[in-house]
Amino acid sequence: MGIETITRAEPRELAALDLPRVRDDFPILFQKVHGKPLVYLDNAATSQKPRAVLEALQHFYTADCSNIHRGVHLLSERATAAYEAAREKVREFINAGESREIVFVRGTTEAINLVAYTFGRQQLQPGDEILITAMEHHSNIVPWQILCETGAKLRVAPINDAGELLLDDFEKLLTGRVKLVCVAHVSNALGTVNPVRQIIRMSHSRGIPVLVDGAQAAPHMKVDVRDLDCDFYAFSGHKVYGPTGIGALYGKAALLEAMPPFHGGGDMIRSVTFEKTLYNSIPYKFEGGTPHIAGAIGLGAAIDYVSRIGMDRIAAHEHDLLTYGTQVLARISGLRLIGTARQKAGVISFILEGIHPHDAGTILDQEGIAVRTGHHCAQPVMERFSIPATTRASFALYNTREEIDALAAGIEKVKGIFA
């Protein structure tokens, strides 16, 4: 869990980030938007890419581009080695036991769908239940609703006004009918860090496997799937400073082996005849078709980059931004924070009295400030707080306190227009 990671890191007296140097690694940051310096605070949607990632992509396409697991020629061997090396980097990044437990996918959404269409269809019977929370992203709701068309039921554990999961209610919903628990590690709309280790313990004590949606956690804290003991963990590369279109699903080997394949096609088979097809071993069984090879290599480069800086140091920096940002924004009259959990990641969602978030977003954009406005693909969360939308600022390792000051000044300008 994020805060625990930070607490554990403190005694080591982490040296602070060398912020100017870090920012230098991200060429996109040095541009003007509507004549103002870009202040990029939409990192929960996607984060920017360091030069090391851009160079890895460039290198693949200029030197090694080839298909993998097929050719006997040198380029194919190099491409295969780089792709598999990236898998090993992902394994180490989340501390999985074996690299065959890492399946490359397009992103968190595909990872969750993979589990729903394979594990879910195989395991769930009519009347069985899937338990999620009230703070899930649509991608951890809709795949389960689709699965429920076969007769299973979706149950939702409630949250309180701060945006925290009500663990007692969650536990009450953990009945014998529940066959799978699916929960966000960190809420994208509220920033809440869920007590996933506790959730997993509670579920496992009843023999229920747990999928963790790590899209908003992997970029911001050290993730250890063996320590968590989760059964599945999903995350997207593009939020961890990697390319879009690549992500990873971790699954315990025994579970992955028992699951049917996802996409039929090339690379996922051992042998094909019209009478019988034998499937490949894991993880290849789930990687039908030519994968996003360059993307995987780029994700590997992104993991190298954040690992060099240190996830603990990144978490500490973002925690400082969250604390500072919360203080600065809370002082603005008419501003209400949405999501005030005690354990939070670097996400500040808010509404301004009498001002619609889309107007705020347009005005902030004119000030060079990129924030997300809307329901953040979490309409049930908006409904829970009886609001149509929020404005959301979300932080990354390259953000500064000065950028938060710029956001505060921008908000004052928004208020001025509607005064």
Added chain:
Amino acid sequence: MSDLSDLYQEVVVDHSKRPRNFRKIEGAARAAEGYNPLCGDRVAVYVKLDGDRVADVSFQGSGCAISTASASIMTETVKGKTIKEAGVLFDSFHDLVTTGNAASSRATPLGKLEVFSNVSNYPARVKCATLVWHTLQSALRGEQGAVSTE
């Protein structure tokens, strides 16, 4: 690049804070609902007809300043017009917010609607301005079901 004050003109801010004709017409001859799933804006339009003339028109709903002001000014402009004239106005308004220019019709000038000419500089906001017009069209055509921008 355009200046923000061109988008949020005083008239727009005023109509967004104090929308006109923001009510339900009981027993309205025509009504329709509009929804923008991308941003969650919802609007309902009510029309009372006198022959083919809009005797009264009103709206309710929740949305951003652009969509609320657009709805408010639309009701003011359309009241008293024929169904055909309302259609002509919509076409000119649509041109205005997508291109910044409207082939102005002498018979049915845009009038106050001209304040939305700068919406065309903010492509993400065009739907905010047009949702209520699509909803009105639907109401005038007597269609069932909600209009969606998507």
